[in-house]
Amino acid sequence: MLGASISKNSVLLGLFALVTAGVLAVTNVSTRDRIAEAERQAAERALYELVTADRVDNDMLSDTIATPAGMMADLGLTQPEPIYRARKNGKVIAVIVPAIAPDGYSGAIRLLVGVNRDGTVAGARALVHKETPGLGDKVDTNKSDWILGFNGKSLSDPAPERWAVKKDGGEFDQFTGATITPRAVTGQIKRVLQQVQAERNLLFEIPEQAEVNTPRNVGDKR
Structure with missing residues (x-):
């Protein structure tokens, strides 16, 4: 009798474990799918903030x-x-480039920078940062519209040497009481523009022969 009872309990425990594992597996798949879809929607919103639908x-x-x-x-x-490409009627009109400014006040600042086909900034966003609340976190659009000041800027407007914060003799505002964060972001957006210009034909799918008579200004290199 004792042996039969132990055997029966073992079978029940085994079945319970299988059912539990099955429920957890289904829940995990369902949750994973929902998380993946939420992440996709968030990424899509970020892209469309830079290049509108x-x-x-x-x-x-x-x-x-x-x-x-x-x-x-x-x-x-x-x-x-x-690197994400925005198209209209098959033509690449803008690219959205990931970048990391390593020299923020509290560490690296992850950016997403949209660059139009004509070399102007379509938009920029700070996606991840650890900057000081009330000071460096003004790089975030939830805190201020500072980063929107790059919209429409290029390597010729302002000139390359003016791609700096005003404290360093440049074009762009720094934050009150905080210079390191805007300096880091300004420098990194400039480098994005330089790199997109250097790889323009590849990124915008432009045949080399179409660029023969097109003047190029890649700006200064750091």
Whole structure:
């Protein structure tokens, strides 16, 4: 009798474990799918903040190119990440480039920078940072509109030597009581523009012969 009872309990425990494992597996798959979809929607919103939906007719999240090896060092990346392309009628009108400014006050600042086909900034956002609340965190659009001041800027407006905060003789405002954060972001956005210009034909799918008579201004290199 004791042996039969133990055997029966073992079977019940085994069945319970199988059922529990099955429920957890289903829950995990369901949760994973919901998380993945939420992450996709958040990423899509971020892209459309930089290049508005009325400008494009493609799925930017799916239209990507891996960061060219020659760009990675200046972009602050340690491994290739996707560069997103915005198209209208099949033509690449803008690219959205990931970058990391390593020299923020409290550490690295992860950025996403949109660059139009004509070399102007479509928009920029600080995605991840640890900057000081009330000071350096003004790089975040939830705190201030400072980063919107890069919209429409290029390597010729202002001139390359003016791509700095005003304290350093440049064009862009610093924050009251905080210079390191805006200096880091300004410098990194400039480097993004330089790298996009250098790889323009590849990123915008422009045949080399179409660029023969086009003047190029890659600005100064750091």
